[in-house]
Amino acid sequence: GAYLAQDCWAVQRRYRQIDDGDGYINYEQLERLVCAEEHSLLFLWDLFSQQNELIDMKELLSVVCLFSSARLEEKGKFLLSVFDASRCSVNTGEEVAGLCTMLLVILWRCTGGPAVRVRDISKALRRDLPEIVPAYKEAADLVGASKAFTSERVIHQSDMELLLAPIRSAYERLSVARAPPGDSPP
CATH class of the missing domain: 1.10.238 (Recoverin; domain 1)
Known part of the structure; x- marks a missing residue:
């Protein structure tokens, strides 16, 4: 997408501010971390959340990076x-x-x-x-x-x-x- 390399690093920095040490985020945290339209966030959530509750943060950072324009x-x-x-x-x-x-x-x-x-x-x-x-x-x-x-x-x-x-x-x-x-x- 339109994310550049610095945007990937920004997502990681925002995550460090809310990190509780377990390596997972919920949907509300996803909304704060990834600047994307609602339908894109729902797509990410549906595809990568575990039991519709949490997303592994390494996986999310990897997704953001892989599909970035970096x-x-x-x-x-x-x-x-x-x-x-x-x-x-x-x-x-x-x-x-x-x-x-x-x-x-x-x-x-x-x-x-x-x-x-x-x-x-x-x-x-x-x-x-x-x-x-x-x-x-x-x-x-x-x-x-x-x-x-x-x-x-x-x-x-x-x-x-x-x-x-x-x-x-x-x-x-x-x-x-x-x-x-x-x-x-x-």
Whole structure:
């Protein structure tokens, strides 16, 4: 939509002001966090709320980011920060797998495509990350692949170009990679 990168960060900042520590929001909080028309909010609520009561905040931030007009690199950096449990701007392979799984689940919910399994994403990333991120390969060689994946914080936002290279051409064919229509609401 018409959200830009800074709008994604603004949603996250507004959430931090109302965060009660459980990682979920109700519909009234959704209205305060996401500046969108009522029908768009209802669509988000219907698609992503759990038992029509709460939305997982990581999922909402991922939805806002995925469907924003931010550049791919901006989306990647924002999402790495959302999934960084340590808040130190460095991620584990497991966190990156969680991010990838979340995005694919969102697309699955919106399109009805094939279901996504965390196990499959994790397996693929365990195989591919050493070839994509040199620091991750070093960590895997040093402490072992399993420990590197779950606990070594070696994936930096500065690795964004490396992380995005394998998916860039596929992403650019998606409608979420294009600018919003001129009549899109802010």
